[in-house]
Amino acid sequence: xxxxxxxxxxxxxxxxxxxTIQCQVDSQVTMMFWYRQQPGQSLTLIATANQGSEATYxxxxxxxxxxxxxxxxxFSTLTVSNMSPEDxxxxxxxxxxxxxxxxxxxxxxxRLTVL
Amino acid sequence: AQSVTQLGSHVSVSxxxxxxxxxxxxxxxxxxxFWYVQYPxxxxxxxxxxxxxxxxxxGINDFEAEFKKSETSFHLTKPSAHMSDAAExxxxxxxxxxxxxxxxxxxxxxLVRP
Numbered sequence: 001x002x003x004x005x006x007x008x009x010x011x012x013x014x015x016x017x018x019x020t021i022q023c024q025v026d027s028q029v030t031m032m033f034w035y036r037q038q039p040g041q042s043l044t045l046i047a048t049a050n051q052g053s054e055a056t057y058x059x060x061x062x063x064x065x066x067x068x069x070x071x072x073x074x075f076s077t078l079t080v081s082n083m084s085p086e087d088x089x090x091x092x093x094x095x096x097x098x099x100x101x102x103x104x105x106x107x108x109x110x111r112l113t114v115l
Numbered sequence: 116a117q118s119v120t121q122l123g124s125h126v127s128v129s130x131x132x133x134x135x136x137x138x139x140x141x142x143x144x145x146x147x148x149f150w151y152v153q154y155p156x157x158x159x160x161x162x163x164x165x166x167x168x169x170x171x172x173x174g175i176n177d178f179e180a181e182f183k184k185s186e187t188s189f190h191l192t193k194p195s196a197h198m199s200d201a202a203e204x205x206x207x208x209x210x211x212x213x214x215x216x217x218x219x220x221x222x223x224x225x226l227v228r229p
Contacts, residue, residue, distance in 0.1 A: 006158075031215060042205060043159075043219045056214070092158055096215050102147060104217055106159040 001105045002027040006093060010111040013083055020079045021110045023093035028073035031096040033104065034066070038089045046091075049076045083114045117142045117208045121220035129228045134193040136223045138180075138206035141187065147209035148189045149217065150180055154202045162204075165189060176200070201227045 003026040013019050023032065034046040047055040047068055055068040069077045080087050090111050094104040122137040140146055147166050151159040163174025170182045180191045189206060204223050210216040 033216075042221045043217075045216055048214065048216070094159075102209055102215050103149070103161060103164055104215075105161065106151070108158040111156070 001097060001103075002029065002095065004093065004095060004105055004107040006091075006107040006110050008110060009108065010113075012113045012115060015084050015114055017083055018079055018081045019083065019112060020077050021091055021093075023076045023078070023107055025074050025095050029095040030073070030098060032070065032076045033094045033096070034068060034076070034078045035092045035094065035106075036089045037092060037109070043092065046078070080112065083112075085114045088112055088114045117146060117210055117218050119206050119208050119218055119220040121204075121206050121223050123223055124221065125224045125226065127226040127228060128196045130198055131195050134178075134191070134196045134200065134225065136191040136204050136206075136225065138189045138191065138220060139187050140189060140206075140208050142208060142211065144211050145184075146211060148180075148182065149207045149209075150174065150178070150189075150191050151205045151207060152202050153205065153222075159205065162191070196225075196227045198227050198229065201225055 005024050007022045032049045035043040037043050045058050046061045047057045049055045049068050049070040051070045051073050067079045090109045092109045094106045097103045118141045120139045149164045150162040152162050153159050162178050163172045165172050165182045173179045178193050206220040207217045
């Protein structure tokens, strides 16, 4: 599987500010995904990021709050905008390994704390 | 629509004992099923996956899972727990459509007692 990395690994931010999280894969992939994991919770899909098209957002997530870029087949960013303490979570990106299994591989996550 | 239920938010076993983590799925079509593990302060690591080949699937670190269609289950087992197995375990099912989404269970935290 390809190596997937995220930056930053963690951050502490003030409410009202924005943070952009970067996700890098060391080979070209078609589909990338962004998930949120709130404290003590499971993973919830925020959106699917496809290169060359707008991201597809899940119910409850909007582009103004979580803008996503996908400029090429190896990179994506997620911005958490106008943050509040409720945005404190781990944000994970993943990519889909295409083929029969359609397996997703995950990055190490970004631990965000909003004060 | 696909869904996953993990029974037991916490499971505690003694070191050397059998590990059994339960996962039941709901799917309108034959599913793809996955188990992921999340160690403290880390991302998710794929343990194993079922993709309609063999019903008994072997994964990393001696974990295995058996797909039982009649019971709609995909329980994760390991014969002998190690202290290093303490982590959060997530069962997931593929959406089986063009979105390729994963639907995750609520997770089970495995505690291993010395």
